[in-house]
Amino acid sequence: MSEIVPLTRLTVTRNSDITERLRQFVQDKEAFSPNTWRQLLSVMRICNQWSEDNQRTFLPMSAEDLRDYLSFLAESGRASSTVTSHAALISMLHRNAGLPVPNVSPLVFRTMKRINRVAVVSGERAGQAVPFRLTDLMALDKKWAGSDNLQVLRDMAFLHVAYATLLRISELSRLRVRDVMRAGDGRIILDVAWTKTIVQTGGLIKALSTHSTRRLEEWIEASGLSSQPDAWLFNAVHRSGRIIITEKPMSTRALEQIFKRAWRTAGKAGAIKANKNRYTGWSGHSARVGAAQDMADKGYPVARIMQEGTWKKPETLMRYIRHVDAHKGAMVEFMEQYAEPDIPG
Template structure:
């Protein structure tokens, strides 16, 4: 299936009505994030290949076929969260094709419940990025703030803005110089056009503290980007130690992830980290969001405040990040603590 032509990947049925609805679905792809669309095409490729190899039908897919496919994913070693994503996206494809989603069946419900229960009993835990805490930011600030290397100044500024705003990597990459304004006290205000969970004409406003405002101002000044309103704030730095004005494409996710990797080598590599699901061995794109949430919880900010800062829609997500913070602040711990030995 061709990634460049999603219509060819979606038109999998000879049924004219289904093909028409799928073409409409592709035409409206801007209704979904690029990440969602990439995930959908990836799931389709994997599922369509499985269906072909096993003599099954992919679209429309029967509940029996979906059940067997999900169990195949489990047997292949996929995490329960990944399997749930496959089920949800297959359901999404069927709905947009005007078909009954196969996951409505009780047998699929039982299969998912079995997969989740088996995973939990086997010791599977949700992966979590290594937290990038305020102390880590200040440590890097002490090392990089006077650097003569533009890459280090840019990386430091990126981490300041990432931690202060709790924005996702893709959202940070889209920020342009023209999105910056100043509060009356001189601190920087960022106009974030949209996020993964907030898509509205009013956008989202994020303010920076004194130190982060200072670092962003210094970066824009020394790089020369301050005179380029259309340039992305976090533009590439050439090996000649010059910033390149980039107004067409933001830095790739890989390039932004590399910032966390360089920071880990400088300030985090000494931490004794136990590998998490064989993935999280150092800081990654989600680390600033997790670290900022933990720091806010430690300072007793409410879950609602943390959700607002991170634009999270579900309290369960935040609670998963901060579950260890108040482990000894529960009612029973308090009750038992009143009766000391």
């Protein structure tokens, strides 16, 4: 618990049972994804500080205090999605501490409903990564084809794999050279150990097209990684032109720089209006969003797209493809088929 806030500093009801359950919770943190755990730590720090500043009890938290805390977040300018995330993580913390969950109170329910309604009416819209489409991938491929620059070869291979697999950026960073295998026809298949939504011993298999296979092969051969099966598949490249083998995979920030370089190379700088002060160019989620939109645009059913992107909830995917499917609705089809072609003025 010391990595969050020392237990002695938490604004909690002094109870040895709660303290022990919290210690057990921390011991089992591997049950959760690193990102979920980082978010929990952040929420605990913020909420605990608010509780101290306002003479409230952080754990257990009453429904009245949770209502006031969520209202504070909204009034401080936090997005409604952020407020929702705080509420969910506070609920998770109480459950794992064996405490009554304040979120079930009508007070909290009404507060969240009010926050979401006010946000929507005031014009708040969910942010979305700028899609990196197949046309973008092939345009970059054409520009970078024939380059002997190791960083360019790495970037091209990474973008091909990111688009072809729909993996999240953290999942791409964990790929190792030993995860590269061959199908019967010679194309590459990747053995993905686990994803955010699939954590099982069987893992997940992702296949690459012939063209993407070639780009990944070029990177592996030029970098000399073929003789290092335990190395990460994508590594930093030193300005001297050699790869840097490290114990830890490339950071999200370093991998997002690949998308930023691609954005500049494509000549798109300044072409996008900022969305929620973010998403002014391609980012870590862009290939995943773009691939989903391309598949939807070509008529692939939602179930198949969900399988490719390992989405568990259709509504998550629909946020990415809602604009693509906008003209495929039943009413649009009905009007196009049966409306009179000439409408009198």
